[in-house]
Amino acid sequence: MPVLVNLALGLLFGLGLIVSGMSNPAKVLNFLDIFGTFDPSLAFVMAGAAGVALVGYRLVLRRRAPLLAPRFELPTRRDIDARLVAGAALFGVGWGLGGFCPGPAFTALGLAAPGTLAFVPAMLLGMWLARRLPASG
Amino acid sequence: MTAFTPLAALLGGALIGLSAVLLMLIEGRIAGISGMASRILPPWRGGIAPRAAFLAGLVAAPFVVQAVTGSPVAQTVSANLPLMAAAGLLVGFGAVLGSGCTSGHGVCGLARLSPRSLVATLTFMATGFLTVFLMRHLLGG
Numbered sequence: 614m615p616v617l618v619n620l621a622l623g624l625l626f627g628l629g630l631i632v633s634g635m636s637n638p639a640k641v642l643n644f645l646d647i648f649g650t651f652d653p654s655l656a657f658v659m660a661g662a663a664g665v666a667l668v669g670y671r672l673v674l675r676r677r678a679p680l681l682a683p684r685f686e687l688p689t690r691r692d693i694d695a696r697l698v699a700g701a702a703l704f705g706v707g708w709g710l711g712g713f714c715p716g717p718a719f720t721a722l723g724l725a726a727p728g729t730l731a732f733v734p735a736m737l738l739g740m741w742l743a744r745r746l747p748a749s750g
Numbered sequence: 751m752t753a754f755t756p757l758a759a760l761l762g763g764a765l766i767g768l769s770a771v772l773l774m775l776i777e778g779r780i781a782g783i784s785g786m787a788s789r790i791l792p793p794w795r796g797g798i799a800p801r802a803a804f805l806a807g808l809v810a811a812p813f814v815v816q817a818v819t820g821s822p823v824a825q826t827v828s829a830n831l832p833l834m835a836a837a838g839l840l841v842g843f844g845a846v847l848g849s850g851c852t853s854g855h856g857v858c859g860l861a862r863l864s865p866r867s868l869v870a871t872l873t874f875m876a877t878g879f880l881t882v883f884l885m886r887h888l889l890g891g
Contacts, residue, residue, distance in 0.1 A: 620806055710834075
C-alpha cells in the first residue's frame with residue numbers, strides 16, 4: 614500500500630513539474646538569468662507549491678498521526694550551520710550549471726537526453742559521497 | 751528564450767504542493783526529492799521501497815503526459831557532458847550536505863516556515879544566479 618501511494622504521489626509531483634515547465638532545464642536557467650533572457654515562471658511555481666503546502670500542512674499537522682504511519686517525521690533542527698550554507702551554495706552552483714535539480718532530473722531520466730544521462734549518475738555519486746562524510750558535531 | 755507562463759507555473763506548482771501535502775497526510779513525510787534519492791543509496795536504513803516508488807512515479811510522469819496529450823514533453827538539456835556531470839556531482843553532494851534541495855527546502859521547508867530552509871533557499875538561489883551570470887555573461891555567453 615505505501616508503495617502504491619508513493620508511486621501515485623511521485624507521479625502527481627512529476628506532473629506538476631511538467632505542467633509548470635520546470636522539467637525543462639532551459640526554463641530554470643532562464644529564471645536564473647536575471648540580466649539576460651529572464652523567465653520568472655519558477656518563482657510562480659514555488660509560490661504555488663509552497664502556498665498550497667503552507668495551508669495543507671497546517672490542516673494535516675492538526676492530526677495526531679498520518680493515515681498510514683505511526684507518527685509524523687518532521688525535521689527539528691533550527692540552527693544555521695556551515696554545512697547547511699556550504700551545501701546549499703554548492704547545490705546552487707550545480708543547479709546554475711545544468712538547470713537540473715533532483716526532481717526534474719528524475720522526470721527527465723526516461724527521456725534519456727545525453728546531458729541527463731551524464732547528470733543523474735553524477736548526482737547519485739555526489740549524494741553517496743556526501744553521505745560518507747562524518748556526521749557533524 | 752522561454753516564454754513566461756505564470757498560470758501554468760502556478761497550476762503546476764499547486765500540483766507539486768498537493769503531492770507534498772498528501773505525502774504528509776498519508777505517510778507523515780516531507781516531499782524532499784534529494785532525501786529520497788540519497789536514501790535509496792547505501793548504507794540502507796529502512797524504508798527504501800516507498801522512496802524508490804515515489805522516484806519511479808517521477809520517472810513515469812513524462813510518459814503518462816505523452817500518452818494523454820499525444821505530444822512529447824519538450825525539454826532542452828545541455829549536451830556538454832563534462833559540464834552536466836560536474837553539475838550533477840555538485841547538485842547531489844550539495845543537496846545532501848545542505849540537508850535538502852529545491853523541494854525539501856524550497857517548497858516543504860518554506861511552507862513549514864523553517865529558518866534553515868529559508869537560509870538554504872536564499873543561498874542556492876544566490877549561487878545559482880551568480881553561476882548563470884558568470885557562465886552566460888562573463889565567460890562567453
